[in-house]
Amino acid sequence: MPELPEVETVRRTLETHVRGRAFVGVTLDWPGCEGISHGIPLQDSLPGSRCIDVGRRGKYLLLRLDRGRTLVIHLRMTGQLLVVGADAPPPRYRRAMLTMDDGKAIAFCDQRKFGRITLVPSRSSLEQVLRRLGPEPEMLKNDRGDGFSASYLAARLSGRRAAVKAVLLDQRVLAGLGNIYVDEVLFAAGVHPATPSRLVDGTAVVRITEAVVAVLADAVANGGTTLADYRDADGVPGTHQSRLLVFRRHGHPCPRCGATIERSVVAQRGTHACPSCQPRAGL
Ligand SMILES: [Zn+2]
Numbered sequence: 001m002p003e004l005p006e007v008e009t010v011r012r013t014l015e016t017h018v019r020g021r022a023f024v025g026v027t028l029d030w031p032g033c034e035g036i037s038h039g040i041p042l043q044d045s046l047p048g049s050r051c052i053d054v055g056r057r058g059k060y061l062l063l064r065l066d067r068g069r070t071l072v073i074h075l076r077m078t079g080q081l082l083v084v085g086a087d088a089p090p091p092r093y094r095r096a097m098l099t100m101d102d103g104k105a106i107a108f109c110d111q112r113k114f115g116r117i118t119l120v121p122s123r124s125s126l127e128q129v130l131r132r133l134g135p136e137p138e139m140l141k142n143d144r145g146d147g148f149s150a151s152y153l154a155a156r157l158s159g160r161r162a163a164v165k166a167v168l169l170d171q172r173v174l175a176g177l178g179n180i181y182v183d184e185v186l187f188a189a190g191v192h193p194a195t196p197s198r199l200v201d202g203t204a205v206v207r208i209t210e211a212v213v214a215v216l217a218d219a220v221a222n223g224g225t226t227l228a229d230y231r232d233a234d235g236v237p238g239t240h241q242s243r244l245l246v247f248r249r250h251g252h253p254c255p256r257c258g259a260t261i262e263r264s265v266v267a268q269r270g271t272h273a274c275p276s277c278q279p280r281a282g283l
Helices: 004-018 123-130 151-157 164-169 179-189 202-221
Strands: 023-028 051-057 060-065 070-074 079-085 094-100 104-110 116-120 262-266 269-273
Touching: 004 051, 004 060, 004 079, 004 104, 004 202, 060 123, 070 079, 070 123, 116 123, 151 164, 151 202, 164 179, 164 202, 164 269, 179 202, 179 269
Parallel strands: none
Antiparallel strands: 023 094, 051 060, 060 070, 070 116, 079 104, 094 104, 262 269
16 A cells, blocks of 8 residues: 555656646546545546646645645555556556646556545645644654654653554554554564553654654655555656565564564554564563
8 A cells, every 4th residue: 555655756756747737638437436525526627727736645645736726636555646648548447537738647547446536626625635634754853854853752652552553553643654664663663563652662752753754764765665556657666665674574584683573463454573673562
């Protein structure tokens, strides 16, 4: 599933093709990909709109259009946005095609059909769509940009029995983390994913805070992680999969200590950790 680094990579590659272009047509191969809540009909309302820029909030792509409108796209499990020639044969699993005024189109492909495209008519309705999202992980950098502020995460973990992994996966706490990067962050921080949040001590919160920012920045620099479906808007896979230290590496030696990486289930998700570098505190 695309997480912040993959969505950010799609954003950057998509923006080079879409910024300044006007949409001229919409083909809905599978009408169910259109988000209804807070949206207005794509086929009626998108043509004629021009893209001002392409933003991101958490795992949401935000194509800002003129007249205060925004095209909100969530890729969910297997969604892809590919820039193609409008006359090219449709790519596999195409669910929608948004044609632009330069003869190119954005093909929305989605094998599992969980992704959604919503045309949101106003800034206030966009706020409604995004209202439950926590801050961007970048916010964990301090105001001077020379360090990190752990106080935000410390407050969110304090007193909670839920596993630290569950709290980090919660999009209301931080927007953009998912299963891959939470496992990598907690390995970097030396904290077991099942640790009850209230037992994560102050120094560990500082290590988690630094790891969130560093792991995500590294993954963005590598164009994201491609385990199966993920591609950028040019169809290019990411390279960060070769840099993953624990995720889906169970049975392999820990790159730090050589112990065998274990797989378990935490927060209903497959979870990967080193039993030696990430001791199961309080468990
Ligand atoms: Zn280890």
